[in-house]
Amino acid sequence: MSRVIEERNRRLLRARDAMDRCYAEPLDVAALARIACVSGAHFIRTFRATFGETPHRYLQRRRVERSMFLLRESDRSVTDICLDVGFTSLGTFSRTFREIVGQSPLAYRRSNAPVSGAVPACFTMAWARPSSFGEAGRRTGLVRSSR
């Protein structure tokens, strides 16, 4: 049984990596399930059991993290950033951003200075990703003071 779980984990991880890599593309459940070698419904269920959230939510957090990066580090407009990170409607982007981060994209841009250069990008990407495990809304900045 253990072996079965390990192999499934590894395939699910491959699908999760694909979301991290191709977040800006129109990813659908069918394509991701193919990477994980499971059916669509089974993919959503096992992904959630393995990683603690649905693939949709994981992808949303990835896209929002990338948008936070662009809001902090670039001058691009909110609409451009919305499209850059894979959202197709500004309304959905703004609502999702606010829901996950706890403030609007523009408010986030105003209250967060760039951090590039200080920390390796892969580490920033991993740690600056907004959490969906209850903390969203409470911790919106990057600085994790005295922990």
Add this chain to the structure above:
Amino acid sequence: MKNFNAITTAHIWVLDHQQALDFYVGKLGLEVKSDFSRGGFRWLTVGVAGEPVPEIVLDVPGPPVMDEKTAEQIRELVTKGATGVVMVLRTDDCFATYERLRAKGVEFTQEATDHGYGIDCGLRDPFGNQIRILQPKAWQG
């Protein structure tokens, strides 16, 4: 006087020694630094050819070091990618290394990208461990 003068050895979990050798030596091109077996255990380390340190211990979880239940938990964490970045390998030419390893079928999570402080890319070993390859800015020409 400082307490240490180098990091000589570090450790990562792999799920199978032979598969680990095929990947770390056969694909990445590291060399075996030490391979000693007796009874149930195997001391297997790899490192960069020509560099004395550090050596990375490729270790398979299981009894008698830990009970089977614990080993199972470790294997699950490794395969779901929860071990974090286990090592960063330095290169003189990240783009070339990326292309060479990709041609060998290495599973990349991120293509070679210029981040300002250097060029880097990300990959996974066959088990789920994450590895980065970095060409720091100071190393360029």
